[in-house]
Amino acid sequence: MTAALVAVLVVLLLARDAARVDAAALRPTLSQGQSLRANDKLVSANGTFFLGFFSPRGGDPGQRYLGVMYARAAEQTVPWVANRDAPVSAASAYSATVTADGELWVLEGDRVVWRTNKFLSSSSPRQNVTLTLLDSGNLVLSSGGGGSALWQSFDHPADTLIHGMRIAVNTRFTSWRSPGDPGTGHFTLGVDPLGSGQLYVWESHNGTNTTLWRSGQWTGSKFAGFWSNQVGDFKPSVEENFGIYYTFNDSSLLHRFLLHPNGTQTYYKLRNDTGEWETVWSQTTFLCEAYNMCGANAECTAGDNGQAVCSCLKVNPRFELFDVKLIGENWVLTSKDPCFRLLPLN
Structure with missing residues (x-):
């Protein structure tokens, strides 16, 4: 050749x-x-x-x-x-x-x-x-x-919210199974199906859903539970037969809102100079932030060791607390409504 x-x-x-x-x-x-x-x-x-x-x-x-x-x-x-x-x-x-x-x-x-x-x-x-x-x-x-x-x-989203995406009652974001496994995980982010307009994170195990976190009410500019005003721009809307939904309108395509495999959330922006992701906002992992941590008629405060301390509301008439046990890192209350009213309502 x-x-x-x-x-x-x-x-x-x-x-x-x-x-x-x-x-x-x-x-x-x-x-x-x-x-x-x-x-x-x-x-x-x-x-x-x-x-x-x-x-x-x-x-x-x-x-x-x-x-x-x-x-x-x-x-x-x-x-x-x-x-x-x-x-x-x-x-x-x-x-x-x-x-x-x-x-x-x-x-x-x-x-x-x-x-x-x-x-x-x-x-x-x-x-x-x-x-x-x-x-x-x-x-x-x-x-x-x-x-x-x-x-x-x-x-048909996965675990990440980016500019132009909707989050709604019928559009749910689901975490990865683990950081190395993108399979469908145990945590889901969506809009409250009962119509409160709040964002919720649910944990699912064996077909049972448990509320893990909620965003707080919409204040007109952000969700009450987001301490930072830098968490993008959620635009609320309502459509017939669709209900309440929010469109994530961020000023940059290089921002993302992630639902982690452990159910927590982080808002990131990409640095153009290094290509690294910088954290803008992250959901706190303090135990008192967990939904319904101490049950009805109770409040949650931080103890000296960083653990959650549950106590009944101190009002008049006041409430008292049934037995409380500390198992691992979570408070487990022995009654569905552990704090009860000493004096009945008239």
Whole structure:
């Protein structure tokens, strides 16, 4: 084989690979029939976010997930995961593709491990469907060259709230199972279904939900439980058949509100100079902040050792406290309503 022929073949191979990369890595959009493979990335037009496969830091390197990530962060930061409960094997021929029917599939070989069809309003095939990673970080399936959204990741959040996302009664944010496992965790953030307008965090175990935290009432500019006015801009709205919801309108795309695997929350901003995340606000871990810590008619104060101290309200007529036990780090009261009124109400 002559040197000239070798040079031509090299050029053709590079051109072929460049075309594949251009289709699957440099653009913010995939068309029907196009796929993302192991090392491909779909990059938003502003370069802030990318879609690709990853193994979580501190997790099982043999498991891979499709997720939206921050491109400028120094450490892996994943605000949304597609197949969070169905990882693919890193040793397999895994991919993500926009199908001829207009769905997004995550595949392990030929096996579909995750798909969007269960979220779409119709199962009929669609034409000219594209998958686009918007500048906001929202991953959108749309038809007709950027028409109305058929499906979008913002409607199916994971553990992170970013600019433009809604938090509502029927839109819940769920923590990761652990820092190294994006599977569905035990904690959920959402709007109070009883209509108080507050944000709640619930802990779920064996089908039972327990209230862990609430934000306090909306004051007109922020939630009463957020000590910092820097926690983004929650815009309240009410729609018929939708109820109360809040849109997170932050001035920067490089801010995020995270529900941790332990149920606490932190508001971060990304430093442009270092790519590190800086904490703006974090939910306190003081035990008295736990919802209904001391039960009815009681108050919670900090003891000398940093533990919670429960006592009955000192009012007239005053209340008295039934037996209280300290188990681990949590107060366990022996009665549902441990503080009772000495004198009955008239």
